Amino acid sequence: MIGANRIVRGPAITHPFGVDEAERRRIVERALELLETDVEPNTVWEVAE
Amino acid sequence: MKAVHYVNQFFAGLGGEDKAETPPARLGGAVGPGRGLAGELGEVEIVATLACGDDYFAEHEEEALATLLGYLEQESPDVFIAGPAFGSGRYGYACGTLVAAAAERGIPSVAAMHPENPGVDTAGKAYVVPTAVNVAGMRDALPRVARLATALAQGRDLGTASDEGYLPRGFRRNYFAEKTGAERAVDLLIAKLGGETRTEVGGGLDRVEPPAAVPDLSETLVALVTEGGCVPQGNPDRLPSVRAKGWLRYELDGAETLSAARYESVHGGFDVTLANEDPNRLVPLDTARALEREGRIGRVHETFYTTTGNGTPVVASTRFGREIAGELREAGVGAVLLSGT
Numbered sequence: 232m233i234g235a236n237r238i239v240r241g242p243a244i245t246h247p248f249g250v251d252e253a254e255r256r257r258i259v260e261r262a263l264e265l266l267e268t269d270v271e272p273n274t275v276w277e278v279a280e
Numbered sequence: 281m282k283a284v285h286y287v288n289q290f291f292a293g294l295g296g297e298d299k300a301e302t303p304p305a306r307l308g309g310a311v312g313p314g315r316g317l318a319g320e321l322g323e324v325e326i327v328a329t330l331a332c333g334d335d336y337f338a339e340h341e342e343e344a345l346a347t348l349l350g351y352l353e354q355e356s357p358d359v360f361i362a363g364p365a366f367g368s369g370r371y372g373y374a375c376g377t378l379v380a381a382a383a384e385r386g387i388p389s390v391a392a393m394h395p396e397n398p399g400v401d402t403a404g405k406a407y408v409v410p411t412a413v414n415v416a417g418m419r420d421a422l423p424r425v426a427r428l429a430t431a432l433a434q435g436r437d438l439g440t441a442s443d444e445g446y447l448p449r450g451f452r453r454n455y456f457a458e459k460t461g462a463e464r465a466v467d468l469l470i471a472k473l474g475g476e477t478r479t480e481v482g483g484g485l486d487r488v489e490p491p492a493a494v495p496d497l498s499e500t501l502v503a504l505v506t507e508g509g510c511v512p513q514g515n516p517d518r519l520p521s522v523r524a525k526g527w528l529r530y531e532l533d534g535a536e537t538l539s540a541a542r543y544e545s546v547h548g549g550f551d552v553t554l555a556n557e558d559p560n561r562l563v564p565l566d567t568a569r570a571l572e573r574e575g576r577i578g579r580v581h582e583t584f585y586t587t588t589g590n591g592t593p594v595v596a597s598t599r600f601g602r603e604i605a606g607e608l609r610e611a612g613v614g615a616v617l618l619s620g621t
Binding site: 235236237241244245246247248249250252255256258259260262263266267268269270271272274 | 566
């Protein structure tokens with residue numbers, strides 16, 4: 232996690248942004264929320280199903 | 281038991297910066313901080329001190345090294361000690377280079393310097409005792425250097441870096457532990473709950489201060505970056521599947537999606553079947569474009585960046601990050617979506 236302070240947990244190594252568009256949308260929107268949030272180092276957010 | 285000690289021109293009492301061009305010299309017995317070191321070494325005697333000007337060593341390294349190693353080998357010491365160099369870069373470099381060369385020749389060797397001294401990286405298989413950044417740390421450093429040097433002179437098998445007081449060298453050794461991993465993990469957790477953080481595996485990682493939150497994504501240029509090895513079909517620029525030595529950039533030219541007909545992943549570290557069926561699973565261009573149309577983000581940067589994060593040394597990936605970030609900053613990018621696999 233060198234230098235990575237805003238991390239959204241993806242579903243899998245093979246498809247970090249999800250399998251379908253709906254899942255991808257949830258992940259990217261979660262990432263955008265995290266970008267708009269002040270964080271402590273190495274903050275990891277989950278994505279709601 | 282015999283020790284040889286290396287110091288620079290200043291600690292040898294030869295002069296300051298005005299004497300930094302002093303060629304290698306051999307002095308008898310302990311000199312300068314070596315006298316304090318001798319007092320801590322006990323049964324190990326400093327039989328000679330080698331000295332060299334910091335500039336001379338840096339500018340005539342091959343010659344200086346050969347001369348100093350020649351002096352060292354003549355003494356046949358049981359241990360070679362260099363420094364402490366504290367935060368002095370040239371001195372630390374000389375110390376690290378010398379102990380590495382001595383260790384290669386089978387002479388147990390230890391240097392002492394601040395952990396961030398560039399000389400640490402030159403010490404090779406030799407040991408480095410961490411010190412304060414300046415000479416105010418001399419009194420603290422000498423006993424610790426002496427302890428390790430004595431152990432080396434005695435030929436004692438050394439324990440872990442944290443037990444013996446040297447900087448980790450990155451070597452892993454197997455040993456039979458008294459407690460199982462589960463028991464040791466519980467011990468670490470209990471210690472942490474009690475306020476003491478310990479680890480069996482050193483991090484050695486950078487800590488980067490998080491940038492402030494993006495104030496308004498609707499006005500922000502957002503870039504897409506991946507270490508998933510996403511490249512145009514056929515991998516025209518030959519991005520390696522493993523141990524990439526660089527990164528690539530490709531223009532999106534307004535594309536709304538990364539089509540499977542035009543892009544693929546060449547990453548050698550995972551099954552790329554799903555990524556190749558739909559490259560947006562690695563680089564979410566389709567979603568980013570939708571958000572751009574909706575005004576959720578300002579614009580999608582028309583250049584995406586890619587590399588293969590598979591077996592990539594930390595040093596290389598750190599360089600990639602800096603280089604890519606430099607271009608993104610130049611382009612006015614305010615936020616990045618980076619996919620890691």
